[in-house]
Amino acid sequence: MKKFLKITGIILGVILLLILCVAAWINWGGMPGYEVKPITANIKTDSLTLAKGQKVAENICAYCHRGEDGRLSGRLIMKPDSPFGEIWSGNLTKDPDHGLGRYSDGELLYLLRTGIKRDGHPALPFMIMNRMADEDLNALVAYLRSDAPSVEPVAVERTSKLGFLPKALFKLGAIKPVEYKGEPIIAPPPSDQVAYGRYISASLYFCAECHSASFETFDQWDPEKSPGYFGGGNVVEDLDLNPVFSANITPHPEYGIGNWTEEQFRLAVRNGINADGRALSFAMPKFALLSDEELSAIWAYLRTVPPLDNQVVREATAR
Ligand code: HEC
Ligand code: HEC
The missing domain is CATH 1.10.760 (Cytochrome Bc1 Complex; Chain D, domain 2)
Structure with a gap:
């Protein structure tokens, strides 16, 4: 029995020591380093x-x-x-x-x-x-x-x-740099309204990142495959660093913005006032510089997104 306790003690001691070593390495060892490959581009200034x-x-x-x-x-x-x-x-x-x-x-x-x-x-x-x-x-x-x-x-x-x-x-590699593929990326033309709206909301302005289920499960290469795509509930922080849940902006009539008008949508995105007349939290950026054409495109695209019945608790977020 005594011998058993002694061996267990030694094993536990060794495990503890290993944990301490890993913790010390994480805390005091240098950060991972990667090669920097500057990208050549023709930067216009018109x-x-x-x-x-x-x-x-x-x-x-x-x-x-x-x-x-x-x-x-x-x-x-x-x-x-x-x-x-x-x-x-x-x-x-x-x-x-x-x-x-x-x-x-x-x-x-x-x-x-x-x-x-x-x-x-x-x-x-x-x-x-x-x-x-x-x-x-x-x-x-x-x-x-x-x-x-x-x-x-x-x-x-x-x-x-x-x-x-x-x-x-x-x-431990849980946050890794994103691969640079080096392929040209071209935005769809504004005349292709739904595709353009998809580009603006899912590739340009992070609407999809903040408005899907979580940053961790967001699909960085294929946003539409992200869990809870545009269904809200992701946690964002306001200026006082308090958590605020993002809204469901799928066309769901009850939990999303299915019953909103395009006018109400524009006011929310540009001025931060939602369909209930409530001022939205700072956690929702004000996209004051978006043109009518861009907002109509986002609106048109969001109408095509599958409605999700995710009810986001918003009371706590009102200010
Ligand atoms: C959600 C918040 C957030 C947004 C949005 C954001 N940044 Fe940052 N940025 C940070 C934080 C936090 C750091 C410091 C990160 C670190 O040191 O690891 C940072 C660091 C940087 C740095 C590195 C500076 C240095 O000293 O090396 C650059 C460059 C930068 N951001 C550019 C941008 C540009 C350009 C945009 C817009 C396209 C942008 N960021 C949008 C939060 C943000
Ligand atoms: C940094 C994260 C973030 C980004 C980026 C973001 N939103 Fe939001 N959005 C939020 C949060 C958080 C709320 C909820 C705010 C509140 O309850 O006061 C919200 C609320 C909204 C609302 C109001 C919905 C309602 O029911 O009241 C609309 C509409 C909206 N966002 C559309 C957009 C669009 C369109 C974009 C991109 C152009 C976008 N958001 C980008 C975080 C974000």
Whole structure:
């Protein structure tokens, strides 16, 4: 009996030691490194291109990167006591030492396609644009290099302190960079309304990511295969970092937006006011720059999505 206890004790001790070693490796060992393969692109700077880029930057990047100074200088995304640690979004202004002045166009494009930063380390997977058309992505880069007030240099360094959880997810391979396939990506023409609406809502503006069941189960290459596609219930955080459930925006008459009019839909997406007249949470970005043509296309596409009877609890989210 004594011998048995001793052996069990030794085995438990060894297991504990192994666990401690793995934990130490996760916490203090270096982050995984990947090769950076800058993407060559022809970045145009005509006014149409810049307007296109502004739309993408203001509709997507500004949501996380708008600082208190009104520029894209970065902000606190997760508080120090969150499981992810203290997370700041990066400084996207043109500052040469603290902002995107440090990135070449090719490095920036590679980060946005794969999630690999210029230092070869993976970024948190918040801004991987693997389905965005080349033209839109190149326009975004042109805008970030432009004379727009949003990207005027701001000399602040935004440094995140990753918690144990994201370190573990990176190191154990649960968060991996996305493969860069190098094939040209071309958006459908606006005249092909439903296809265009699908592109805008499922490949360009992250509507599908936030409005499907969860970020973890979202299908990054084939969004329509994602569980709970557009059925809502995903957890998004508002500006005070409180969780808010995304809405079911399938055409379900009761739990979705099947009974809404296109006018009500436009008001919700552009101005953040829903069909009940309620102001939507900050967790739903205001897509103020979307044109009527783009909104009609999204609307037309969403009408073709299978209605899901997922009832999302919204009371707690009203403000
Ligand atoms: C959901 C929030 C979110 C959105 C949307 C977002 N970002 Fe970020 N971004 C972050 C966070 C958080 C970091 C810091 C990540 C890290 O260090 O791992 C970051 C980091 C970056 C960096 C790296 C900066 C550096 O110092 O290496 C770049 C470049 C960047 N973002 C560009 C963009 C662009 C361009 C867009 C719009 C297309 C965008 N991001 C949209 C949250 C976001
Ligand atoms: C960052 C995540 C996020 C993105 C991106 C996003 N949404 Fe939302 N959306 C939400 C959340 C969260 C709510 C619920 C807000 C609330 O209850 O106050 C919401 C609410 C809505 C509503 C209101 C529905 C209702 O029943 O009140 C509509 C319509 C909507 N979103 C459409 C869109 C469209 C279209 C897009 C893309 C152009 C989009 N959303 C992109 C998170 C997002």
